[in-house]
Amino acid sequence: MFEGLKKKIEEMRAHRPSPEAVKNAIAEGQIWKSIFRHGYPDTPRNRIMAVLSNVFLHLHPVKARHSGVKMSYTWCMGGLSFFLFLNLTVTGVLLMFYYRPTAEYAYYDIVALREAVPLGIMRELHRWGAHAMVITVWLHMFRVFMTGSYKPPREFNWVIGVVLLVLTLLLSFTGYLLPWDQLAMWAITVGTNMARATPFLGYEGPGASMLQVGGVKLVTGGSDIHFALLGGHFVSEATLLRFYVLHCVFIPLVAATLMAVHFWRVRKDGGISGPL
Amino acid sequence: MHFLIHFINALFNPVTYFFTSVIGFGAMIRYREKWTEPPFALRILIGVLAVLGLSMFNDHFREISTKSDNVPIFLMVFSVGFFTWLSFRQAVVNDRRLSQGQPPVEKETSDKKVYVWPDLVYIEFISTIVAGVALMVWSLALHAPLEQAATPAWTPNPSKAPWYFLGLQEMLVYYDPWLAGVVFPSLIIVGLMAIPYIDKNPKGSGYYTFNERKLAIIPFLFGFLILWVTLIFLGTFLRGPGWNFFGPYEEWDPHKVVVLNNINLSEYFWVKLLGMGITNLNPVVRELPGFALLGFYFIGLPPLLTKKSKFLMGLLERLGVARYAVLIFLGLSMAALPIKMVLRWAFNLKYIVSIPEVFFNI
Numbered sequence: 001m002f003e004g005l006k007k008k009i010e011e012m013r014a015h016r017p018s019p020e021a022v023k024n025a026i027a028e029g030q031i032w033k034s035i036f037r038h039g040y041p042d043t044p045r046n047r048i049m050a051v052l053s054n055v056f057l058h059l060h061p062v063k064a065r066h067s068g069v070k071m072s073y074t075w076c077m078g079g080l081s082f083f084l085f086l087n088l089t090v091t092g093v094l095l096m097f098y099y100r101p102t103a104e105y106a107y108y109d110i111v112a113l114r115e116a117v118p119l120g121i122m123r124e125l126h127r128w129g130a131h132a133m134v135i136t137v138w139l140h141m142f143r144v145f146m147t148g149s150y151k152p153p154r155e156f157n158w159v160i161g162v163v164l165l166v167l168t169l170l171l172s173f174t175g176y177l178l179p180w181d182q183l184a185m186w187a188i189t190v191g192t193n194m195a196r197a198t199p200f201l202g203y204e205g206p207g208a209s210m211l212q213v214g215g216v217k218l219v220t221g222g223s224d225i226h227f228a229l230l231g232g233h234f235v236s237e238a239t240l241l242r243f244y245v246l247h248c249v250f251i252p253l254v255a256a257t258l259m260a261v262h263f264w265r266v267r268k269d270g271g272i273s274g275p276l
Numbered sequence: 277m278h279f280l281i282h283f284i285n286a287l288f289n290p291v292t293y294f295f296t297s298v299i300g301f302g303a304m305i306r307y308r309e310k311w312t313e314p315p316f317a318l319r320i321l322i323g324v325l326a327v328l329g330l331s332m333f334n335d336h337f338r339e340i341s342t343k344s345d346n347v348p349i350f351l352m353v354f355s356v357g358f359f360t361w362l363s364f365r366q367a368v369v370n371d372r373r374l375s376q377g378q379p380p381v382e383k384e385t386s387d388k389k390v391y392v393w394p395d396l397v398y399i400e401f402i403s404t405i406v407a408g409v410a411l412m413v414w415s416l417a418l419h420a421p422l423e424q425a426a427t428p429a430w431t432p433n434p435s436k437a438p439w440y441f442l443g444l445q446e447m448l449v450y451y452d453p454w455l456a457g458v459v460f461p462s463l464i465i466v467g468l469m470a471i472p473y474i475d476k477n478p479k480g481s482g483y484y485t486f487n488e489r490k491l492a493i494i495p496f497l498f499g500f501l502i503l504w505v506t507l508i509f510l511g512t513f514l515r516g517p518g519w520n521f522f523g524p525y526e527e528w529d530p531h532k533v534v535v536l537n538n539i540n541l542s543e544y545f546w547v548k549l550l551g552m553g554i555t556n557l558n559p560v561v562r563e564l565p566g567f568a569l570l571g572f573y574f575i576g577l578p579p580l581l582t583k584k585s586k587f588l589m590g591l592l593e594r595l596g597v598a599r600y601a602v603l604i605f606l607g608l609s610m611a612a613l614p615i616k617m618v619l620r621w622a623f624n625l626k627y628i629v630s631i632p633e634v635f636f637n638i
Contacts, residue, residue: 047391060392066385067483069396072366073382075359076403083404087411107425114422124415131348132411134440138352138500139359145471145496146363148489151481155472162468169440176438183345185426186435190445194457197635205454206636234428273482274386275379 068272077140084133091126101244103237106180149273157265167255174247195226285523312365366484380483433517442511450616538626566629
């Protein structure tokens, strides 16, 4: 009864395609070719195609200065900053699944992330990644400075980089509040207290008392920039919501947009810098 | 042993800390040929690690330095140290070549173009994996800190800003919030943005060098290493309850009392110098000496110095008036921090201008 089947299998074995043939069959197939429009990148043409035909890789030029791709030159810090930003985006989204930005739940959601998830390291990846990103951004700037890479024609990209540095710090700062523990609340209290002293815009800032109309002060504790930032007189639930929205939506969008400009300009300003 | 610990604690105070770091910075610039030699640098690293290791035997030091949120500061300090070395090492090697009429090392390979796939993509790929694994190990090894639930009813002492702002918080000792928390940070941002427009030196673009860019590198590194990184270190490890200064091995005693009797410039001028009372003076009149001093510092001093100094005159000619004026203003603003520190330590000077009625204290 099985003889026929056995024979069939043996026949198939005899005509078994080589791994090479399987690979070719896949690589020549319609699905594969619709995704990758070039062969394995081991020839100049395919290497060029690999970069050109991939939306992510085409951030790069096709060719780069040999001196510019060395790690001793770039320290890889810009790239690592971007990698950490991606890591923070992914872990941040996962954290948002569980975290509710209210005074009632915020702290206990964080406790649950630690206590109720076996080997749960999402919050750790997010927090340590954030600290690491602050450091890599500083080091990237340090490297760009030490190689004089801000010099013409790259002046404006340096300016964008400074804005990205500030945004990185603001992202970290707004995120610092979200665990809603003592460390968070008081660090943000110390930090945001500065806003009260903003000249003209903060009610304890120089010049604010001069802004009056008919003896009525325009800048008071309930109408100054500190109040706008916190959504109240103190760090409170309103602050938590504001910082949450800034942290998860607004600042990342601005930062991502500026990153696109930053990377694009690296290319347009002549690629990674090098001696003339 | 006790004696040694007390001795080290007594050695540490804001004054010695700041001057030691400034002297260290000067030595770093001056002896760059020496310490950038790998064997020498290795010895420095071993020395630092040995001190750190020995310090771990001290309970207080261990408690503060192994707080999980302080770990990034060690990462920051060591990586900044390493990359300062790496950039100076390459700069020194290049400077040697440049002085012999050779091009910088980067020049040898800069004309050769390589394919991004694979030559750059594989570097990015491997860096990503290494960084990802390192981050995971770090995350598995150390819990993210979580203290008690937030309550407005209890203020921790000390209350510290996130670590990357501790340099600014340290500035609060010397300047009021409107300066330390608003104006100076804004000036740091604007100043950083202004760098490429002020620095007209065409040399040193795209390679490591020190000699060709001394004027740019020294102020930048002074700001970054001394006024930013070392102040963060100070704020993290040496500032305890009441924002008082504590030695590295000193218990953080919340009841430590530091005698503070700081005096305003107006009091120095009217009361101590002229023997008058100041309570009835109009605030603007009262603060005239301070305004005069500030006016001289920002408006009078620059032309005077420029006339006297050949070096500054040359700089003015090279940069043009607008660039030069911005540079001098930013430079004087940056110098305002160390100057105020020294005035505080030497004369207990509180405010140069003090009109608390309108929160205008400098």
